Amino acid sequence: MTPPTSASSTSRSRIIIALVLAAVAIPLLVLGLIDPLEGGLALVGVVVLGVAVRLLSKVRVPRLAWISIIATVAVGALTIVLAVTARPQPAVGGTVASPVSGVILGLLWVYRLGVLSTLAGGVLYIVRLVGSLERNRR
Structure with missing residues (x-):
């Protein structure tokens, strides 16, 4: 077995940091269930963390995650606008x-x-990150 090169260990470190950030995003997604106002702010935090994870890991975000979070933020914004203007x-x-x-x-x-759909996409993304970490280990 050959020792890991500095490039592979750097890549591994980036994926591990991305995994930690992705794990932090999951409780924020659960907070998103509260309502569109407070939960919508949590979803914006998830988007920021998701972009950071994507940039660090270079692992593609599943469609289930990014499509559902965009649609959910749009529905939340529409709900807030209707509730305020009614x-x-x-x-x-x-x-x-x-x-x-x-x-x-x-x-x-x-x-x-x-x-909930975004939460499922987030879990799928964590699985992809772990798989990428395993592939990097070899």
Whole structure:
């Protein structure tokens, strides 16, 4: 067995650092389930960490991860805009309701499903990183 070259050990170190950053991103994804406002900020943090991991490791991000996080951030932004701009209307029985409250509720569930899909993509990315680390070891 030959000792590792400095290039391969540097590459290995970069992948290990990327793996640690990817592992830090997973709890942030779970925080994304809260709601589009606070959870959306967590998803922005995940995007920043994901870009750092990609640049360090040079391992391609799975489509499941990057497509679902872009779609989830877009749905979250739409939900926030609708919730802020909706004007409540007096309803029967003295309650106040918004004409788009059902749409907002539906978008919240689509947002949560998007976060779960992004979480699955993140786990798949960690598996790819570990596989890259194993290939680099040989």
